[in-house]
Amino acid sequence: MGLGGLLAIVALLIGGVAWALLSAAWHLPGSARLSADPNPVPAGPELGSTMISWQGPAGAFAQVYVSVDGEPEQLLAQGPSGSAEAPWIATDREYEFRLYAGTDHRSRLSTVRVSRASAGPGAESFPWPGVLALWLVALALAGWAWSRSP
Numbered sequence: 561m562g563l564g565g566l567l568a569i570v571a572l573l574i575g576g577v578a579w580a581l582l583s584a585a586w587h588l589p590g591s592a593r594l595s596a597d598p599n600p601v602p603a604g605p606e607l608g609s610t611m612i613s614w615q616g617p618a619g620a621f622a623q624v625y626v627s628v629d630g631e632p633e634q635l636l637a638q639g640p641s642g643s644a645e646a647p648w649i650a651t652d653r654e655y656e657f658r659l660y661a662g663t664d665h666r667s668r669l670s671t672v673r674v675s676r677a678s679a680g681p682g683a684e685s686f687p688w689p690g691v692l693a694l695w696l697v698a699l700a701l702a703g704w705a706w707s708r709s710p
Contacts, residue, residue, distance in 0.1 A: 592615060609648075612637070614670075620661065656672070658671050
């Protein structure tokens, strides 16, 4: 096996390990989670909406607060886990959702920033993780092909 083949194997291993670590971090039992879907919220003529989902650590009680443009936080939802719709997402505003352990509002577990895409071409977010994965596969294939050349 030549240098190209070795580089191909290393690229595939690095890509696979990175993907596994990112996937596992979301699914660790006992870990607190907070997410927004979709994020960014697609552009449109009306207010946008995103679904906020959370899970407290090891199923413990938690609270989700939101701050709009750095203003004081407002309670959005609470419980060990769940989902809550935020149907008031406006363009050109910054929303920060924060997950806190318990009800004392002192131990922040996670934060998710949500924005709304501006109208116009290219307003959707670019899928960087997918592009990176494709680049690693292409690099691996190029290395493999190079190692096979005479």
